[in-house]
Amino acid sequence: xxxxxxxxxxxxxxxxxxxxxxxxxxxxxLLGTLLGFAAxxxxxxxxxxxxxxxxxxxxxxxxxxxxxxxxxxxxxVDKNISNESINQHKKMAMITALGLMxxxxxxxxxxxxxxxxxxxxxxxxxxxxxxxxxxxxMAVATPLMASNENSFKIFLYTVITALPTTLGAIxxxxxxxxxNDLLGANLSLASGIMLYVVCGEMLxxxxxxxxxxxxxxxxxxxxxxxxxxxxxx
Numbered sequence: 001x002x003x004x005x006x007x008x009x010x011x012x013x014x015x016x017x018x019x020x021x022x023x024x025x026x027x028x029x030l031l032g033t034l035l036g037f038a039a040x041x042x043x044x045x046x047x048x049x050x051x052x053x054x055x056x057x058x059x060x061x062x063x064x065x066x067x068x069x070x071x072x073x074x075x076x077v078d079k080n081i082s083n084e085s086i087n088q089h090k091k092m093a094m095i096t097a098l099g100l101m102x103x104x105x106x107x108x109x110x111x112x113x114x115x116x117x118x119x120x121x122x123x124x125x126x127x128x129x130x131x132x133x134x135x136x137x138m139a140v141a142t143p144l145m146a147s148n149e150n151s152f153k154i155f156l157y158t159v160i161t162a163l164p165t166t167l168g169a170i171x172x173x174x175x176x177x178x179x180n181d182l183l184g185a186n187l188s189l190a191s192g193i194m195l196y197v198v199c200g201e202m203l204x205x206x207x208x209x210x211x212x213x214x215x216x217x218x219x220x221x222x223x224x225x226x227x228x229x230x231x232x233x
Contacts, residue, residue, distance in 0.1 A: 016137020040222020
């Protein structure tokens with residue numbers, strides 16, 4: 001049942017990636033709008049989901065400290081991979097994927113604990129994670145589209161991004177319960193990384209691709225859509 005649940009949860013990120021792949025020869029306006037939408041989604045998930053969840057697991061002080069550590073870590077990574085030989089959109093996809101992978105691992109552990117508690121709870125968690133991860137797949141695929149990456153590699157990268165969910169599910173099933181400190185640390189670090197990605201990479205690149213009002217509408221639509229997803233799930 002853990003394998004079935006893992007497959008269900010993997011489908012969310014994969015579907016998000018496929019949405020990006022299906023858009024052929026997108027214009028700069030469309031890419032800028034989609035990147036803005038993905039940025040709005042990620043910002044919404046961080047502010048309305050990840051940080052509140054981290055605060056439920058441990059103190060405000062620890063959440064802030066680890067969030068800042070996440071920002072410092074990814075800023076260091078960003079600085080050290082910034083060179084002319086690396087396409088900026090690919091770099092953005094790489095650090096976006098890193099933040100999402102760190103976020104997906106504790107999600108998988110929660111799902112695994114659900115299976116340890118009972119099959120129905122595990123399946124329910126799998127479906128919730130799958131729906132939740134669709135926009136995350138889009139967040140990885142959109143900058144890769146902008147870098148003219150081929151469809152197979154975009155699909156492969158989105159699947160790899162989702163794999164920590166499966167690893168977390170297996171570990172969570174064996175553990176039976178997840179340490180609040182571990183969850184809090186992972187969620188806070190992921191929040192810091194994703195905040196840096198949104199503010200330092202996705203929004204500036206979105207503006208470079210297209211500076212029109214559609215870009216702003218994309219960001220705001222992503223924020224609202226992300227809030228709806230967080231509220232419903």
